[in-house]
Amino acid sequence: MCPGPAPIVTQHLLILDWGKTRKKTSTRMGLEGSPLRHYFLPAEDKWKTLLSLLVAAAICLATSVYCWKKRRLWYIASKIPGPTSLPIIGNLLMFATGSPVECFKIINQLTEKYGPVMRIWGAGKPVVFVTDAESIEKLMTNKKLETRGRYIYKVAKPIFNNGLLLSYGNTWRFHRKIINSSFHANILDGFVHQFSRLSLLLNDNINKVSDGSTFDLYHYSFLCSMDIVAETTMGEVVNVQVSQDHYFTRVILWGLEVVMERFRKPWMLYDWLYYVTQVGKQTKIVMKDVNEKIFDGIKKRKCKFNAGGKQKTDLDDKASVSKKKLCLLDLMIENGTMSMEEIRDEVVTIVSTGSETTATTFCYVLSMLGIHQEVQDRVLEEQKLIFGQDHCRSVCSEDLSQMNYLEQVIKETLRLFPPVPYLFRKVGEDIEVGMGYTIPAGSHSIINAYLTHRNPEYYPDPGSFVPERFSAENSIGRHPHVFIPFGGGRRLCVGYRYAMLELKTMLSTVLRRFRVVHTPGA
């Protein structure tokens, strides 16, 4: 076959290019016309070339080693269905809008398309989303699955430091044991009168603004749950419902800002970069102020504890627990093994995780009751059976144990609107999940609670609001891992019983006094 002209032209151009370069170099060196002129480069150019070659070789070597190490992870993950991706950046461009709502929609669409075990790529790492009971159970019960991953850790570290949410390994196990015992049933029972007193303040606030028009309920419910969690954790009367300003409110609102900012801008994960930005500098100032105040609070409670003769509380002795009027901080101090910094981390973690979630759920429950008036009527019937016509009586723990229907309403609301829709886990060993797929060690998995709760296989007619789904008889036979608003496994929400008692108290107090009405389009 006759060679075409194209390669010849290409070679010719190449030769011409080389010729030009050599000519320039040899003219500079005075070697014009010498036979050596083709072989010499100036010393500085030689070093530059050598250095460039070395850097290129090092990059090639590092890339090859990285790819070699990751080959197994990539191979196993590539068997899981998911969208096609670009080299290095994976599927990150799909989420470039940065809007949480858009990202949420995209993930739901991808899961619909690729199935209950779906994989995306994020900068060389597979991220696997699961929504089926079998996979969730395998993930939740895996002993090596106890960290939420480096990304979550980095994002939230400036606020929570080594609190329960972010810690892992022995530190987490040790602290979790102490905090689990602080949430003992007898301690929680003792909190109900505080829940009730502070919910009455919420009623007063709602009363001031409920003139028949709409208002921002979240603002008031957030202040109330803030008052509740801060008082039961630190033992201090915080009263943000009255004054609206307290260091706890500041740290939580600031914390939410920081977490969202770092989540949206991955380069902010580098501390050296983050702390020179305006937000980073402000975080330092806010946290310094908050930490000083929390340390003060801890010192005061320590003094009180020491003055009381350092007697350990027998948590099973209900009478002595209620007499002592303990807060969660007291039990951490009593334990005696946690440092001031460790206690601070846990206090900030509990106050932050315990306020926003309950306030959001409270608002969703009232929205559902506004839309479903017949459900609100049933809730009120149950309240009448417990309280008669008394709209103002305080709630006690015996009352709460009778609010079965209200509990079903809360659970159905949490099913439809879980405040934590995604549960993050770093996979420590290969895990065989549903549909025969394996999630390889080193990848990230995200349990999609939102879509699991809306899977018609587990909840027929999933979009409808039907609290009766959670009655005792209708719950028989339901897979334990398809209702996961509080997560599950070893990292199950430590405050889930606290949250249910608090929500029931707040809702009972408000619903006995006010009728919630839905305003279409508001």
Ligand code: HEM
């Ligand atoms: C409706 C209210 C609440 C919801 C929906 C909720 C939900 C969750 C979820 C989904 C997790 C992660 C579980 C996992 O990864 O498997 C979690 C963890 C946690 N929650 Fe809650 N929560 C609520 C209320 C509370 C309250 C009131 C407190 C404290 C007073 C609290 C303290 C915590 C803590 C400390 C963790 C970290 C536990 C650990 O990793 O060991 N939460 N919560």
